[in-house]
Amino acid sequence: MNAPHQAQPIEMRIARLAERRASHVVSLPLPPTPDLEPPEWVELVPAGTFSGRDGRGPFILDIDAVLAAFVKGGIDLPIDYDHQTLDADAKAGPVPAAGWIKELQARDGALWGRVEWTPRAAELIANKEYRYLSPVFRHDKRGRVLALEGAGLTHYPNLYLQPVAHTKGDTMDITLLAEALGAAPDADLDALVAHAKTLKEAASRQPNPAEWVPMSQHKAVAEELARLQAEIAAEKAEAAVRAAMSAGKLAPAMKEWALEYAKRDPAGFAAFVEKAPVIVSADAPVAAHSVAPNADALSDEERYVCAALGISESDFAAHKRAVVKE
Structure with a gap:
């Protein structure tokens, strides 16, 4: 105008x-x-x-x-x-x-x-x-x-x-x-341009979707990894216990306890087996590793106790006979 x-x-x-x-x-x-x-x-x-x-x-x-x-x-x-x-x-x-x-x-x-x-x-x-x-x-x-x-x-x-x-x-x-x-x-307009630049910078700092996986997929992978790790730990524990039994350092009755110990603390179980005495003959049949048929015979567990405490098997058997007579 x-x-x-x-x-x-x-x-x-x-x-x-x-x-x-x-x-x-x-x-x-x-x-x-x-x-x-x-x-x-x-x-x-x-x-x-x-x-x-x-x-x-x-x-x-x-x-x-x-x-x-x-x-x-x-x-x-x-x-x-x-x-x-x-x-x-x-x-x-x-x-x-x-x-x-x-x-x-x-x-x-x-x-x-x-x-x-x-x-x-x-x-x-x-x-x-x-x-x-x-x-x-x-x-x-x-x-x-x-x-x-x-x-x-x-x-x-x-x-x-x-x-x-x-x-x-x-x-x-x-x-x-x-x-x-x-x-x-x-x-x-100037304020809007500055605001748009701020938004652009913030977007550029966002992770690239191509470099990341969805959370559901990540969870599935983590669960599968945990399952595989548990299986491997069980297999290793089974092998360690089997080796200890073959070496005569574990009685058959101690197998379940040994498996749990080996899975929970492999290093601790290995140290235990290394120090444990031989209490069972590796060549003895499994049936012989059970309860003794008479008072003079010792079970595998009793032999282990003797070895662990430094007591001779004959002294333990004599004490056992005295207990039975009473």
């Missing part, structure tokens, strides 16, 4: 107030269908230093000064149609409002406003009869924006501001992108 016309030249107001009023246009978010309401929050002035498409500027947004001026003013700021409020004195009829700016807020250095739209303006925006918003602000001779005076619905954008909504074929609404990325809803 071109600079608004007024009955009284704007330069005269500059001389009186040592300030100037400037009208610039920002993109207004539009719903894709007439059934949707216009946006409640709109961007009014960009952050930092900016200029208009018509060459005016550069301007510098003093966000603290603008917010303070709004609070001090204590009234809602009008949004009209085509800046009719600026030359209202030259009009004979009413100058209707399209909406009212109820609240201002700083978002990443830019100025945003919460708007309460009139039903007529909401319908015009939904039908795309108006698509852009042109704010009116006061600035000093250095271009420092000091206060917002209102805004107007218009057709020609002037400022280079991010669109805050879109229809099919328009520039993408970055609020939708922020939502998709899990960023703050008021994040600007």
Whole structure:
């Protein structure tokens, strides 16, 4: 939009107030269908230093000064149609409002406003009869924006501001992108780029699926390994016990005990067998390794006790006979 016309030249107001009023246009978010309401929050002035498409500027947004001026003013700021409020004195009829700016807020250095739209303006925006918003602000001779005076619905954008909504074929609404990325809803483009880089770095640190196996498969492999290890341990224990019995160091009645010992502690069982005395003849039949047929004969277990305690078998047999007689 071109600079608004007024009955009284704007330069005269500059001389009186040592300030100037400037009208610039920002993109207004539009719903894709007439059934949707216009946006409640709109961007009014960009952050930092900016200029208009018509060459005016550069301007510098003093966000603290603008917010303070709004609070001090204590009234809602009008949004009209085509800046009719600026030359209202030259009009004979009413100058209707399209909406009212109820609240201002700083978002990443830019100025945003919460708007309460009139039903007529909401319908015009939904039908795309108006698509852009042109704010009116006061600035000093250095271009420092000091206060917002209102805004107007218009057709020609002037400022280079991010669109805050879109229809099919328009520039993408970055609020939708922020939502998709899990960023703050008021994040600007630079913040979204930084957030996307952070997500990319985090993803690059994730393990490569090709280098890992599913947990279920890992569990199955671990269970199979444990089973094989148990089988190997049992086979080794069986072989160790068999060797000890062949060497005459274990009686047949001690086999189950020896197997459990050999599986639980192979090294300990080996040390035990190495120190154990020979108590059974390796050539004797298995039947002879059982209970003695009379009091003078000793069983394998009794021979083992004699050997372990250093008692002669004859003394043990004599003691056994005495016990039997009693």
